[in-house]
Amino acid sequence: MTDVSLSKQVVPVYAVSTTKAEGSTRSNLAYAAFILFCFWAGSQFLSLVVHAPGVLEHLAQGNDATRPHIEMGFAVSTVFGVVPFLAGCALLGVISLAMKFHHRHYF
Secondary structure, eight states, rough: OOOOOOOSSSSOOOOOOOOTTTTHHHHHHHHHHHHHHHHOOOOHHHHHHHSSTHHHHHHHHOOOOSSSSOOOOHHHHHHIIHHHHHHHHHHHHHHHHHHHHHHHHHH
């Protein structure tokens, strides 16, 4: 058989450090500020959509004049907009939990 020897390791092996990195506090604070900004911007957008009359209907339909004008109430937009989104998120969460438990118990 042929012996193949490499001068460098193909998969480098590093020692795992158990101490905290010096810059982790600043990066955690920056990440927390970014997440808070995203939540703030999202809440402002949702507040705008809920409190401004006709904004959601205008966003839901295009500017094409050949299509009929649609009047959509808040309950209809909630049922056909938010509920499928939350159901999809719940489905993805269930799938990810199942994969996590499967990976944890079988490997």
